[in-house]
Amino acid sequence: MATGGKLEKMLILGFKDSKEAETGGKAEAIKNDAYFEALINPETYTLEYKLKFSGSGQGQGTSGKQLKYEYTEPEEITFEFLFDNTGIIDDNPRDNIADDIKKFKQVLIEYKGDSHEPRHFKLVWGENSIFKGRVTELSITYKLFKPDGSPIRAVAKVKFKSSIEEMKRAAKENKSSPDLTHVRLVKAGDSLPLMCYQIYGDTRYYLKVAEINGLGNFRQLVPGTELIFPPIDKTSN
Numbered sequence: 501m502a503t504g505g506k507l508e509k510m511l512i513l514g515f516k517d518s519k520e521a522e523t524g525g526k527a528e529a530i531k532n533d534a535y536f537e538a539l540i541n542p543e544t545y546t547l548e549y550k551l552k553f554s555g556s557g558q559g560q561g562t563s564g565k566q567l568k569y570e571y572t573e574p575e576e577i578t579f580e581f582l583f584d585n586t587g588i589i590d591d592n593p594r595d596n597i598a599d600d601i602k603k604f605k606q607v608l609i610e611y612k613g614d615s616h617e618p619r620h621f622k623l624v625w626g627e628n629s630i631f632k633g634r635v636t637e638l639s640i641t642y643k644l645f646k647p648d649g650s651p652i653r654a655v656a657k658v659k660f661k662s663s664i665e666e667m668k669r670a671a672k673e674n675k676s677s678p679d680l681t682h683v684r685l686v687k688a689g690d691s692l693p694l695m696c697y698q699i700y701g702d703t704r705y706y707l708k709v710a711e712i713n714g715l716g717n718f719r720q721l722v723p724g725t726e727l728i729f730p731p732i733d734k735t736s737n
Contacts, residue, residue: 508626
């Protein structure tokens with residue numbers, strides 16, 4: 501991808517959590533030693549979209565089961581990154597690729613003690629942020645060796661699964677079905693009957709919602725409070 505004639509390399513930027521990945525940039529990732537720049541940009545990448553269905557009971561005399569939609573799984577993206585220390589690509593031959601692979605693994609899959617998990621990532625290509633998520637798979641295929649067996653070329657295949665902030669996800673999905681659990685942040689001017697009407701299409705469930713959320717005074721909602729609105733069938737019970 502080029503901007504103004506300059507070849508832009510794909511970047512993997514690591515962050516401690518998904519919220520930081522939403523707002524953080526290259527400088528912050530470099531400062532935290534959580535930064536990787538592709539030697540050669542991937543020729544392709546694969547995006548996967550998966551929908552989860554459950555099969556209902558097969559009716560007598562029918563030839564198949566009816567599939568019932570349950571949920572959409574997070575998006576997945578797969579890349580292959582080339583490591584080459586022969587010097588044929590960057591005119592900088594090195595002894596082997598062990599150090600490069602070690603650094604790559606440290607950035608992508610190393611357990612971080614401060615957050616008690618591996619990093620969250622943002623994939624950036626030029627001026628575009630193309631994906632945010634977590635590494636779920638990493639495989640490394642060594643392809644070229646020196647006479648002593650030291651690898652000098654390898655291909656790393658990495659799979660990321662989408663992981664975004666809960667509020668971002670809710671806004672993106674924008675679901676209004678009364679059969680789903682909803683989480684909402686109270687805004688100035690909100691009232692519980694109004695919020696129930698927006699979600700359920702009916703104000704009469706506000707007392708049950710107040711009970712579920714432990715609201716002592718549902719008439720004075722505090723902006724910024726997170727409220728849970730359960731499925732309407734549970735509420736009506």
